[in-house]
Amino acid sequence: MNNRRIKVFSGAIACFVACTGDFLSMFILGSKCPGYSQISDPISYLGASTCPVSGLFSFISIILGLLIMVFAFGLRAAWSPADRYVKIGFWLLILYALGEGLGSGLFKTNFINHSLSASFIIHDILGGIGIFALLTLMIIVPKIERFSGSRSFLAFSKIVFLFGLLLLLFFSQRFLRRWNSISAGIAVYTGFWQRLLLLDFYIYLIVIAVRTLKRRGDLTVPA
Secondary structure, three states: OOHHHHHHHHHHHHHHHHHHHHHHHHHHHHOOOOOOOOOOOOHHHHHOOOOOOHHHHHHHHHHHHHHHHHHHHHHHHHOOOOOHHHHHHHHHHHHHHHHHHHHHHHOOOOEEOOEEOHHHHHHHHHHHHHHHHHHHHHHHHHHOOOOOOOHHHHHHHHHHHHHHHHHHHHHHHHHOOOOOHHHHHHHOOHHHHHHHHHHHHHHHHHHHHHHHHHHHHHOOOOO
16 A cells, blocks of 8 residues: 555544544533533533533544544545645645644633633634634535536535535524524524534535545555
8 A cells, every 4th residue: 555545544534533533522521511501502611621521622622633634634645736626625624623623622711700711712713714614625625626527526515515604604693792582592502503513514524535535546656
């Protein structure tokens, strides 16, 4: 197995482990935090210093970021490095890894005197960058050669992108300063919307990983 195939294989496996592991761990950790609601509370609350699983949450988030980085290198190895969309896709995955992964793990979601701490604000900013990076990825990947020729993948990308936008809109209702009855009703399910959003993202990443893994058999030139 040449170096390029190893990168592709390692990247795909890293993606599988990151997506399934992170998604399942959020439910497990949430059950260990007293008073935490999987439906109402955002996942980031598990990273607050007052939560007994805060340290484990940070560790898992950092591991998630590192695994997604491995996947980014695998994606770049699977397709033509000269393709500008491959390059863009690579950096979008790196941004997601830094924002939602390392950023979530390193910056705690703490409150100080009932106000957001600087760490909390940085956490949200980096997380937002990560989310928009993945949404942009859904626009970029279909333009990569071999992805662009699949009508089913193009349709799939549009569906997960639109579904992701809708879920992001629902999730963002918690940031509104003035709520009406509709936005308040939506914000009650903040944790639910965020978990669905993650599921949407992770299904997309796993589909890409499967396609890159199938691509491995065609690779004979070292990266």
